[in-house]
Amino acid sequence: MYTNYTEEMLESMKNVAAKRESNAAMEPRRMTAEEKDNLLAAFHPDYKASEFAELKIGPNKGEKVPVELASLLQGKSRIEDTEIDLSSPDYDADVLVIGGGGAGSSAAIEAHQAGAKVLMVTKLRIGDANTMMAEGGIQAADKPNDSPAQHYLDAFGGGHFAAKPELLRKLVTEAPDAILWLNRLGVEFDKEPDGTMITTHGGGTSRKRMHAAKDYSGAEIMRTLRDEVLNRGIPVVDFTAAIELILDRDGKAAGAVLLNMETKEIRIARAKTVVLATGGAGRLHYQGFPTSNHYGATADGLVLAYRAGAKLLYADTLQYHPTGAAFPEQIYGALVTEKVRSLGAKLVNRNGEVFMHPLETRDVCAASIIRECGERNNGLATPGGKGLWLDTPMIEFKNGAGTIEKRIPAMMRMFGKYGIDIRKEPILVYPTLHYQNGGIDITADGMSGIQNLFVAGEAVGGIHGRNRLMGNSLLDIIVFGRNAGVRAAAAAKTASAAPLSLEHVKAFAAMRRDAGLDGAELSPRLLPHYTHGNPRAENVLR
């Protein structure tokens, strides 16, 4: 047993153990739509008006986004005071892919498959991305009792009916093929001895359609995609961030200004088309939340695209994963996969009481935990704040000994490192910043408002509406990553070769001055402040 539990935790664990049997047997009721609406309005961080600021310039002028994001979107370009020579680019490609995660890799593979000369640039290394950190699985309606239409209804409702229908339709209809593609590339999905895919529920799903590789599904997918990119010989320039997009004189995307993260040298990449796959924003720590995200998740793509004139959609909505690790403090904010609840663990307060259905959608579940720990004062103090129990021993109580080691070994290991045996002890959890629901507005062909600028993965807004269901992100990086690669390669065939330009950067700087936005915040941020801009700072490369 972990030795640093507080007295309060030890006492409370006795309540949890005493009620485990009766809690395991009960089926908590689902909240009504009205209860959910009231709960969200009162407790979900997206509704905390003081944490949002109105944009004063740019395509979304007048709309509200988190204060940290507003500051970056309206920030000062890293090249504002530098003369950039565009006359002899360092790299030339048909398709420039910015970002080395799952979406960028899928795009690179498909563009290469279509015959394009592809170049991938990535701020850290290929695979240092949120894809690698995804755990619980990827959704696809490929079982006889399910259908893409059913998948659509679940995701549309879960996203508060705000998803762009054409994007969500594409997501769910192309999901079965995404699984086949990954399977063919070599992803080791969990299967029955006869080869049938094992599928489970996630929050808000009406059918079991979560395909997983134990609880390291993202790492398994990323491993496979990375191998494919490297085996194809696609050039990958790592430790190299895009710090501005380059347009051509006609306003079409035509490359990027790059920064070597180690030497700080500037490089120029010219391309016929660009795929932006820069991921999310967890490392901006909105509202002071910890995060389950990779160190590179600093919303760079949103900044670059916004400055170049692309519109954002739902940039005011974030996902707080209900179960971040709240204790011990060494793993504060790390993801405790929803699969733990899919396998039967319930959320329990300090008195050992089940206070909600464990598979409500994420926004509802997170808000409910925040209420339980806050207004209702039924949480426990942790070094980082508060938390309440996720009763993991209930999994084996319901499904038999050995289930945890077989189905969620990464969770067992993460807590086991600190002497916590999740088969015997419940774990403390609290919401952690997990996902950027909003992002760059795209059409179903993956193109942003800027011609020849394609976007894929977490940098896109609108696929999921205002809340995303578990497993639909690993899915969207594949569906929209592949799509962006195919479309970008096709568009590259007819792209004209107009001269390169950074006039939009100058124009944006002028807008900032006119709006009195003279703050010195340099953007994109590239890495969180606490790494001091050093990609080799401790833990950044894990």
Ligand code: MEZ
């Ligand atoms: O889609 C996700 O965010 C996911 C699968 C997370 C998890 O809980 O494992």
